[in-house]
Amino acid sequence: MIAMQYEIRLPSDYDMEIIRERVRTRGHALDGFDGLGFKAYLVRDTQYAPFYVWNTSAGMANFLYRGGGFQGILADFGRPVVRHWPGVAFLRGDAARAKYATREIITLAPEANPIDALKEIELEKVPGLHSAALGVDPRTWEVVRFELWEEHPGEEGAYEVLHFSEPGLEEITAG
Template identity: 85%
Template sequence: MIAMQYEIALPADYDMEIIRERVRTRGHALDDFPGLGFKAYLIRDTQYAPFYVWNTAAGMANFLYRGGGFQGILASFGRPVVQHWPGVAFLRGDATKANYATREITRLAPEANPIDVVGNLALENTPGLHSAAIGVDPRTWEVVRFSLWEEHPGEEGVYEVLHFSEPELGSITAG
């Protein structure tokens, strides 16, 4: 499993209906993309920030480098930084819909042993959870915890899920 996200910051006066329409008309393109566990098409405030969980590095490479969809982002918004985290844990919750998303990024303390920290990372199934993933970037030693929810989780900084492509959701494994 590889978690991946890029964030496109839009001007404060940007009409987010443009993004909503883009997702309405193009979002289905990845509904059966090989190697993709899922893609959550996310927005919040003036930001478009899709989040992916890839089952294979080949699927991610096809998307980014072989005309598998990323060309539309490049043409419309330029080349964003693509964050990615090798997967450590994945949990499929009980919720049937993914309507909201949260992301938490924390940096490992310099003295922390990655083996100890990663070995203790875990996900708990809580009511309303659709799915959750944890990944670690060994370049920066940042841990990302990404969760999808059926109902708004009641915290700040929550993303709205405009579309959810899940071609290989049932095949996601981590670690």
């Protein structure tokens, strides 16, 4: 599993209906993309921030730079930074739908033992959780915790999921 996200920060006066229409009309195009575990097209405030979990690095590579779909982002918004985290854990919850998302990024302390630190960041099944992914960027030792929810989780800064597809959800493995 590889978690991946790019964020497109838009001007404060940007009409977010343009993004909503983009997702309504184009969001389904990559629903069955080879190697994709799931994708969630997310928005909050003036930010468009798709999040993906890939089952294969080949699928991610095809999407990003082998003509597999990222070209629309490049053409419309330029080249954003694409963050990615090798997967450490994945948990499937009991919720049927993913309508909101939360993301937490934690930087491990330089003296922290990564194995011990990761054991303390547990993914738990709680009511309303669709799924949760945990990954680590070993370049920066940042841990990402990404959760999808059926109802608003009550956290400030939660994303709204405009489009969600899960073609390879059952094949996601991590750790």
